[in-house]
Amino acid sequence: MKAENCYKWTGPLPTTCIETEPFWEACNQERFLVQKCRDCGEVQYHYRAFCCHCWSDAIEDLPISGAGKVWTFSVVEVNRSPQFAEWGMYVTGVIEIPEGVKVISRILTENPHHLRIGDDVRVAFATAETGQKIPVFVASENSSEDR
Numbered sequence: 740m741k742a743e744n745c746y747k748w749t750g751p752l753p754t755t756c757i758e759t760e761p762f763w764e765a766c767n768q769e770r771f772l773v774q775k776c777r778d779c780g781e782v783q784y785h786y787r788a789f790c791c792h793c794w795s796d797a798i799e800d801l802p803i804s805g806a807g808k809v810w811t812f813s814v815v816e817v818n819r820s821p822q823f824a825e826w827g828m829y830v831t832g833v834i835e836i837p838e839g840v841k842v843i844s845r846i847l848t849e850n851p852h853h854l855r856i857g858d859d860v861r862v863a864f865a866t867a868e869t870g871q872k873i874p875v876f877v878a879s880e881n882s883s884e885d886r
């Protein structure tokens with residue numbers, strides 16, 4: 740795969756609001772944020788203004804290490820939506836991260852049909868034409884070499 744920071748994003752762009760702007764601004768600094776509740780201690784994703792476990796607003800940002808494992812995934816052979824026209828075959832999946840939550844994301848891999856549940860992935864950021872950075876997860880090619 741390409742070196743980090745070389746990925747181009749050609750898919751749909753996020754619609755941000757005051758609640759999610761800190762997440763997207765952190766992405767532009769190549770930091771992926773989940774949140775931890777100071778009242779109940781639970782970690783949550785996606786980014787929001789309150790704890791989804793206890794409804795507290797005493798939540799803080801928790802940047803992830805970037806590591807993850809494929810929890811499940813789908814290989815999309817054809818997507819006829821014009822927003823995905825440049826993608827060709829792609830993988831979307833659920834990534835389990837050690838911070839304790841699962842993240843839905845695009846997974847970049849050289850060979851989608853060699854990807855397996857449990858493979859190591861690492862967060863990276865793809866840059867859209869607008870300059871907005873979008874998190875993706877990149878499969879470790881070493882995970883697939885043995886197959």
Ligand SMILES: [Zn+2]
Binds near residue numbers: 776777795
């Ligand atoms: Zn809580």
